[in-house]
Amino acid sequence: MKGNKLSRRSGARSVDVVVIGAGFAGLTAARALEAQGLKVQVIEARDRVGGRSRPGKLFGRTIDTGGQWVGVGHERLTRLVHEAGAELVPQYSVGKKLVQINNKTRYYSGLIPPVSVRALIEMQFALWRLTALQRKIDPKVPWQSTLANLDTQTVADWQRRWLRSDGAQALFDIGVRAIFCAKPGQLSMLHFLTYLRANGSFNYLASAEGGAQAATVKGGMHQLSVHLAKKLQQKILFGAPVQKITQSSKGVVVTHSRGNIQAKRVVLAVAPALARKIEGDAMTTARRRLGERMPMGSVIKCLIAYKRPFWREQGFTGEFVSNTAGFSPMFDASPADGSCGILVGFFDGPTAVRWSSDADGRRREVIRSVVAAFGAEGENPVDYVDHDWITDPFSEGCYVGLPAPGALTELGASLRAPHGRVHYAGTETASEWIGYIEGAIESGERAAIEVCAAL
Amino acid sequence: MKGNKLSRRSGARSVDVVVIGAGFAGLTAARALEAQGLKVQVIEARDRVGGRSRPGKLFGRTIDTGGQWVGVGHERLTRLVHEAGAELVPQYSVGKKLVQINNKTRYYSGLIPPVSVRALIEMQFALWRLTALQRKIDPKVPWQSTLANLDTQTVADWQRRWLRSDGAQALFDIGVRAIFCAKPGQLSMLHFLTYLRANGSFNYLASAEGGAQAATVKGGMHQLSVHLAKKLQQKILFGAPVQKITQSSKGVVVTHSRGNIQAKRVVLAVAPALARKIEGDAMTTARRRLGERMPMGSVIKCLIAYKRPFWREQGFTGEFVSNTAGFSPMFDASPADGSCGILVGFFDGPTAVRWSSDADGRRREVIRSVVAAFGAEGENPVDYVDHDWITDPFSEGCYVGLPAPGALTELGASLRAPHGRVHYAGTETASEWIGYIEGAIESGERAAIEVCAAL
CATH class of the missing domain: 3.50.50.60 (FAD/NAD(P)-binding domain)
Structure with a gap:
């Protein structure tokens, strides 16, 4: 409207x-x-x-250049979807996902990312520890919790202590940046735990299936x-x-x-x-x-269209995360009928700030990242659109304010x-x-x- | 003008x-x-x-409701004082200083504050450690230093590690709040060290004699x-x-x-x-x-006038610091000839925010603090003035921006x-x-x- x-x-x-x-x-x-x-x-x-939700047009389709996903358990929003006569579409997640750490790309299916056993164990213990900590916080009044002193620590501090391997460090970094559009070093540990508690868990926040990115709204x-x-x-x-x-x-x-x-x-x-x-x-x-x-966090949301969702033909979900590529995380946002291929993704935290003043450069970087992930077919998009939320004067950033x-x-x-x-x-x-x-x-x-x- | x-x-x-x-x-x-x-x-x-310097009137005298002190080594400012035909007045520091920790007030002369030997030793080791760390930083490009990772730690974190006794914790807290108008928990350790390096040392910043509060300018x-x-x-x-x-x-x-x-x-x-x-x-x-x-840091600067500098008669310098009184630190700001008594002091960090919306309340709190420090004569000021730098629209706080x-x-x-x-x-x-x-x-x-x- x-x-x-x-x-x-x-x-x-x-x-x-x-x-x-x-x-x-x-x-x-x-x-x-x-x-x-x-x-x-x-x-x-x-x-x-x-x-912070915002409509856009891409290759003739209505798309979201702002808030897009409906998470599992988002009951009020789901009710509103039904009330408006709209329709939820599950996030496409058939096939292999890609993880790129320090420029080394690997794929996996299911839930276990392809990192070393040590990294996996560290990550699992860290997630258990976070779950135990977040239980002690009432997100209405985190400043009254017994953990209130964690407000004077950063998430990077905690990360250094509990995650030692490169793989676990990188996975955690990618997750934090995707969730908060900011680096762990700027986040209060108390606010981090409050956010996890208010939204289920770190895993919930980082996940499509069963998580915060479970579904989108058909038509935007x-x-x-x-x-x-x-x-x-x-x-x-x-x-x-x-x-x-x-x-x-x-x-x-x-x-x-x-x-x-x-x-x-x-x-x-x-x-x-x-x-x-x-x-x-x-x-x-x-x-x-x-x-x-x-x-506010720093993010530029980009959507790029191809004639076909060619990554699906190669057995990929379209999900790509990286701690080095500028454009990460990336997801499939094609129409449900697969009538064209759309990838959606983000420049988040420092990369968003870096690319904010260079609209042409970031378009090229998006294409470069798609090619790195899914091959040379990525070089020929049919349409592209993005929105820099940092310079949007009535938002000053997205997704959310970070104490x-x-x-x-x-x-x-x-x-x-x-x-x-x-x-x-x-x-x-x-x-x-x-x-x-x-x-x-x-x-x-x-x-x-x-x-x-x-x- | x-x-x-x-x-x-x-x-x-x-x-x-x-x-x-x-x-x-x-x-x-x-x-x-x-x-x-x-x-x-x-x-x-x-x-x-x-x-952020600003003139005011108190009991017929021109006083500073903003930047006031000339530090040792502030050569450009000292040259400007001479060029303008103005005069430097050493900060009054004859007599006993007061330290209040957890509502217990003690006085001392010279350099050694009256805390436990353990606290003194901890504090001294901490200051040596800070001096060693700050040497590794070029204040022009702190982000290039080998200590750059300390940007993801807060000063409170460092404080918890190196200062264990109540006395040392309190002294450090008082010092940090007086220097930065902010609590250690919100400050980047890298920025803290950069600031110490750019300004000599923690001791220099906290000191009148030989330090950042060495002198004032006669007439403002x-x-x-x-x-x-x-x-x-x-x-x-x-x-x-x-x-x-x-x-x-x-x-x-x-x-x-x-x-x-x-x-x-x-x-x-x-x-x-x-x-x-x-x-x-x-x-x-x-x-x-x-x-x-x-x-910006949070500070309200207050000046209160008495007929005589009565604390001098009791052998006090007028210097009073506290980790509990709202109004701290406090210094003597009387005219050089002692023709009336003026105390200057600050609500800094959280206390400044708390008293920002209550002008009457903070005036009472200033008087209460003077009485707590120097006795009942404090109850009868002849004039009072303050300036809330937080709500000043073209400053948004003082003394300085805090990354x-x-x-x-x-x-x-x-x-x-x-x-x-x-x-x-x-x-x-x-x-x-x-x-x-x-x-x-x-x-x-x-x-x-x-x-x-x-x-």
């Missing part, structure tokens, strides 16, 4: 609740509030709904935000970045680029790193500071606590499925309940 | 060099460039010069920025935050809130965390990302490297005396040389 038609409306002057942000969190909150009979206005900086994730927006009967104001929020005992005034609006309550449904830029008293100093110490070491214990308590008339939503504020669309929806539901209880 | 008179001027339309930021770095660069016969325009977001630090600005013959445009920088092969256009200006080169003399907000191509994605991962773990090795190379026609200054880009006014001046000189070489 482009906002061209809608954005000419100037929006209401006074409502019960202003919802800032028309991603999954904001739309969910708005819909729940409206269902309670409240007058709602959604204000969105972009000219579209969907936030974006139709679900459009579906949510339709239910709101055009109460969304587009192209209006919020500049200031001012609270008083009587109410709250939201000033945006095209005017201002009075409300009883506000739901601020944007990532903390973005929210901090709003002036006035939308948040405490602690919440603002948290935004400053919780930058730097020390930030959670010092400032985490301000993440979800309402401040006066302002309530916070967005996947960063979720207490389960943090970082996923499922978490965004959960946070929107929770914020709506908070607001209803307060009104 | 308030900008009221100057800010009515609209500034030039085209110059050789635009300098963004009228702190010590920008003013130094501008002056050096003008001395080379170049046409310069300085653009400043605030209505005053001085950046601010007169030095005013002196620099006078030399620029009103070529400063005030109240004009820069919004966008656009480069081409022909030149660069700087768009600010009151117009735009064409130049051959730009010197961007603001902290990376602030610079990142400028749109356009002022920097690479890596430099922008570095700004996002280099938040989070992982940021220096991943992105540090972009800190000082010119990008096209844009050159970077500011104390964060200094290669000696990083974080100090001395470093700001050094960076301004270096940027001016870069620009002259390029033109």
